[in-house]
Amino acid sequence: MTPGSILTVSGVTYAYGGGPVLQGVNLELAPGEIYALLGPNGAGKTTLIRTICGRIRPDGGQVLLEGADPSRVPASRAGLGLVPQEIALYPTLTVRENLQTFAALAGVPRARMTAAVARALELTRIEDRADQPIRHLSGGYQRRANIAAAMIHEPRLLILDEPTVGVDIDAREAVDTVIRGLRDLGVAILMTTHDLEQADALADRVGFLRAGRMALEGRPKALIAEAFGEKMEVLVHLVREVDEAGRAGLAGEGLEPTRTPLVWARLDADGYAAAGALDRRLRQAGLAPKEIRVREPSLANLFSRVAEGEAAA
Template sequence: MPDPAAETRDLAFSYRTHRVLDSVDLALARGETVALLGPNGAGKSSLMRLLAGRLLPSRGSVRVLGGDPGREAGVRRAIAWVPQEIALYPRLTVRENLEVFSRLMGLPRAARAPAVLRALARTGLEEVADRLVGVLSGGYQRRANIAAALLAEPTLVLLDEPTQGVDQAARAAIHAVLERLPRAGAAVLIATHDFAEAERLADRILVLQDGALRLDGRLADLLAGMRAGPPEHEVALSEAAAPEAAAALRQAGFHLASPLTWRAGSSVAGGYDGAALLAALRRQGVPVREIRVREPGLDGLYRAVTEAAPAEPVRARSGVPA
């Protein structure tokens, strides 16, 4: 990758005696959106704070535009860090918040007003610019949080769960903002638990688990590899399966995903179509509410990677890890 916007090499971070990240090698390109997936406690927020210069590595290096964000204030000004929490003043208007943050960022006086107007326009907040942040909906507050981060025209944008807790309309509005960022030449890294969000926004997928990078690959290539195989079958139950029903599901090639959901391994695919499978399971007393048959998606790939939990990180650039 020529001249990455951000890069880590042999990156490790420990908190007291706990190793949070270990040997993470990563490069982020301008104009690219990367989704960062992983279980809670995998180290996602720590990785983003290291990239933002909020933490210093225990070992290895972080470089943004060739500089060290942990030690160089000028490098940090090229980075937008958007945490999960709303980092705004609730008793100020959206516009007043942006004016305050433009000063805190050290923007020259003449550049502040144009930067505020530009940030309002990029996030679609002109109509609420003069309303107090504290009375706005969660979706508007999150967009204002993003607007504040974009004031200095960053090269690297880091977002931690940017649509957490918002409704579908607000999620779509935030996605529209995020889709425009790489077109302006920014590198975008989004930590999310939302697979649909990752599929919509990301060019590339990272899976972090137990502090190690388990997967790094282009989304299109990864999904193409998954979809070359059989479709996924999922059985939704109306009640928890009794022992006999559970045995019938396992014999058909399913495993328990949640108390009311069973998913098929590859052995069932092709053996039944949805209707035939439904009839066969009901004959065996399984309380089936519905059968879903679909192309494998990112959630299936994520399960395959995290459940395998390999001892060594997977360095997949295309296709699906073995």
């Protein structure tokens, strides 16, 4: 364990139902650091988090939370806060009543209760909704209240499971601001997310979990630079769906369909110059694009590569 780190996962293996779920996972987290755990469904993210929370005892390797095994030493979990993916609050109770409840259940002494609730409300910026029942709050406020309840006992490590799933952009911004604020206070943050833009914007480090192994780990910018070098991403936005011949034509230009309908993309070292030439050729082929964009590759590009197994190979 590196001095100063809150969490150390070393060589953790775990099998369930006859198949390996985690295969030698390593992870280390220091105070004031945001770590985004990425990976497709079934990669082992939930199992890894359960292991860190002490709910699963690994078959091999070791998890140390504040220097102790969380599955054997309950006290080591005192500095841990978990924000579940669902709104894990009592819907008919107000925000304040929920916070008081979870403070008591986390062992916050009565004398410190009021101050703890006020602090959590302030840090998550929901003071103005403190006395409203959870079920009457918007999705964004519910998400922030969900976070507030997990940090009411001032944990040193906060685990967030998909903190912004199903919320609009404004609400996501608000949640991101809260997460950054907690990081600045020295809280170590481990989050799982499918939102790669959020991971890109927030995380100091990311880890790609694939089939129970940490396929790639590091700072987002460094990982992208390492994977793509000087290459830029060229995005072609088509006017309408194209037929089979059109698809063959696009593929002939090295373009691949993206998850966004009508948008095809490729990586090109020659960026902007390539885009101009590509535009001309597509128009000649009767595939006039609505728009062509050139941008730096993102975590999404890296994620696609890792998910397909290229980066790991």
